Amino acid sequence: MATDSHCCMSLRYVLLLVILSQLCSILVIIHSSSELSSDVSSYLIGRTGGEVEEKISPSKAFVSPSLQHTLAAEGVEGVFAMAEPHGEYLVVKEAIVGGRYRVMMLQEAQNQAMKKNTGKNGHDETTSEGSHGLTICTQASLDGVKEIAMQAHAFDGPISASIFIEEDIGTAISYLARLLQCSYIMNVAFHLVFQNDKDAYSVMASDRVDEVEKITCDDLPKLFASSHENYNHIFPFPNNALRNIAVKAALTEYVMVLDVDIVPSSGLNQELLRAARLMVSNEIANTVFIIPTFEVVQENILPQSRTDVLRWIEVKKAQPFYKDLCWKCQKHTRFDVWQGNHDSKLLYEVHWEDAFEPFYGIHRNGFIPYDERFKQYGFNRISQVCETHVAGYRFKVLYNGFAMHQGFKVRGKFHPTKEAEMKRNKALYQEFQKELVLKYPNSPRRCT
Secondary structure, three states, X not given: OHHHHHHHHHHHHHHHHHHHHHHHHHOOOOOOOOOOOHHHHHHHHHHHOXXXXXXXXXXOEEEOHXXXXXXXXXXXXXXXXXXXXXXXXXXEEEEEEEHHHHHHHHHHHHHHHHHHHHHHOOOOOOOOOOEEEEEEEEEEEOOOHXXXXXXXXXXXXXXXXXXXXXXXXXXXXXXXXXXXXXXXXXXXXXXXXXXXXXXXXHOOOOOOHHHHHHOOHHHHHHOOOOOOHHHOOOOOOOHHHHHHHHHHOOOEEEEEEOOOOEEEXXXXXXXXXXXHOOOOHHHHOOEEEEOOEEEEOOOOOOOOOHHHHHHHHHOOOEEEOOOOOOHHHHHHHOHHHHOOOOOOXXXXXXXXXXXXXXXXXXEHHHOOOOOOOOOOOOOHHHHHHHHHHHOOOEEEEEOOOOEEEEOOOOOOOOOOOHHHHHHHHHHHHHHHHHHHHHHOOOOOOOOO
């Protein structure tokens, strides 16, 4: 009987260990692979607002311990108190990150510490922020963020993603953590963005992070599947504020603002950096690197090279982005030039024309913030490209890098208030153009 009792106790002990191990794997705190210097620790604490752990596992997800603690102890009020203000919004930066992104944070912390020490020793310090490399900066609502999986798997650099939260905060955190784990996403950081309206969030549900234990991978497609789809939101969707927040949090020297459903080609970051290395520093500061973007049919395998895209275009499985929806918004990329023989050139130059809104990469020191008055649908990217033109930037297109949207864009699939939003934002854009004349009085360029 004593032996049976001992066996039962041992079995219970083993089961307890298994359960604890599973719970720890759900919300795991990432550690670094070695002890951190005080400079590195202080940098990471500044970025995360929480403690710095000592070992990192690139394959795990990380939820900010200070966010978990605050939400559990103080609820919505505590989260709003710890968040950073950004205009009319509140931001919890790097709230949930993939393990590989956390490794990149450590590397950036070490770089910053080295720069600090170099400055102390009297040597020249680089003026650029961030490590050499390219960060994709994107934004989404909670129902749309699932699209990030394809983007993250295609890109081998970091992705800085601003997520606009209009739901119960605890459930949102749990969902995002599970999304990283179930989709094997390791290179993404989620920044939580809230409307500064505490009462609106206080009436929501439990605000408990431990709800993640109840969410399975099979549950993910059903959660937030269509609650705010196509701009049907509780609050006006702040595309441009979200973009600015994502860029501000980027880790690298170059940034590229993409929509969450745009997939970069393999090696896009290397192609952009290779082209930039051929330029002198003052030329880089005034150049945007346009990424030719295509709509492609939905298949299991996407084009992997420029040659693949040309072949897909030939058999009508690919076409330039927005070709049927807003051709004037994209045609100035000069896809005809891109499809021609480029004699090993890396770039070709194009000129701004009205309504141009390409996706592009840029040195972060030259990034012009998006005007955050533009919300919902219409003119939010057009206005920023317009200002980039007026400010004197040159537009150069990558030959060997590109991006893709799965599925051809078609008219008619829009929310009911689209036309009213377009009318409002068009009037705002006209006012915006007048403001640019005053902002850049010596520029001969205009957006008309």
